[in-house]
Amino acid sequence: MPTATPAGAPARSVPPELARSWLLVSALEQDLDAAWGAGADQVVLDLEDGVDPSLKDAARAAAVERLSAGRRAWVRVNGRASGHWQHDVDALRGLPGLAGVWLSKTESGTQVTETADRLGGDVPVVALVESALGVEEAVGTARARGCFRLAFGSADYRLDTATGAGEVAMGYPRSRLVVASRIGGLPGPIDGPTLGTGHAALREAAEAAAQLGLTGKLCLEPGQVDVVNEALSPTRTDVAWARRFLADFDARGRTVRDSGDLPRLGRAERIERLARAFGVEPR
Numbered sequence: 001m002p003t004a005t006p007a008g009a010p011a012r013s014v015p016p017e018l019a020r021s022w023l024l025v026s027a028l029e030q031d032l033d034a035a036w037g038a039g040a041d042q043v044v045l046d047l048e049d050g051v052d053p054s055l056k057d058a059a060r061a062a063a064v065e066r067l068s069a070g071r072r073a074w075v076r077v078n079g080r081a082s083g084h085w086q087h088d089v090d091a092l093r094g095l096p097g098l099a100g101v102w103l104s105k106t107e108s109g110t111q112v113t114e115t116a117d118r119l120g121g122d123v124p125v126v127a128l129v130e131s132a133l134g135v136e137e138a139v140g141t142a143r144a145r146g147c148f149r150l151a152f153g154s155a156d157y158r159l160d161t162a163t164g165a166g167e168v169a170m171g172y173p174r175s176r177l178v179v180a181s182r183i184g185g186l187p188g189p190i191d192g193p194t195l196g197t198g199h200a201a202l203r204e205a206a207e208a209a210a211q212l213g214l215t216g217k218l219c220l221e222p223g224q225v226d227v228v229n230e231a232l233s234p235t236r237t238d239v240a241w242a243r244r245f246l247a248d249f250d251a252r253g254r255t256v257r258d259s260g261d262l263p264r265l266g267r268a269e270r271i272e273r274l275a276r277a278f279g280v281e282p283r
Contacts, residue, residue, distance in 0.1 A: 188216065
């Protein structure tokens with residue numbers, strides 16, 4: 001017998017390895033229907049920077065209550081060096097609604113593996129890289145047992161390095177996470193949020209990240225979700241091209257005609273896979 005879809009759940013289920021929009025919301029938020037109903041590919045309940053230190057216990061209890069009552073979400077836990085890490089992980093272990101965790105302030109693969117093991121070994125961990133050391137250790141983190149994807153904590157990275165927010169300044173750490181993800185056999189990394197700007201700037205930032213190879217982005221409010229989803233999806237024109245190419249390739253018996261055929265085939269197959277996952281139809 002099929003399970004009923006909870007009120008406010010996204011109409012289309014996008015697997016986390018392909019997820020574009022990751023909507024971060026405080027675990028203390030009173031009404032989460034807007035978050036679950038915003039169309040985000042994944043929802044992340046925050047126990048870390050979005051929660052006042054004096055309210056950490058209350059936020060943890062709220063997350064446990066929601067994930068025990070049929071809701072499904074990821075949870076951003078406090079970093080391994082924090083005194084809250086153990087309490088967060090122990091409280092979340094075995095909860096039916098726990099999709100996975102985001103590990104804040106990740107600076108080594110060991111921190112990821114310790115988190116995954118303490119959760120029982122079968123819960124995916126997104127390693128949130130937020131410092132110069134974290135960026136330089138990204139390859140080891142991506143290769144660590146239990147690591148599911150890398151994510152870029154851009155605001156804390158800028159604080160750590162006194163780096164600006166421009167594309168040039170952010171190009172190195174983003175590219176480093178893209179290369180590390182490829183070496184570690186992970187899906188593309190998740191970009192940090194765009195703060196305090198309108199939709200035009202958000203779209204530009206998401207498209208710039210996509211050009212570097214990032215395939216997801218953190219959202220801080222429901223209104224950002226649609227913009228991010230569109231910016232990180234193949235365009236209808238791209239889908240139309242991919243389907244024409246694949247149809248032609250099949251019609252000629254999948255015969256390679258020149259050195260550009262295999263790269264074009266790989267691109268077309270990737271576009272088609274994403275189009276089906278995201279429900280993008282050609283013009």
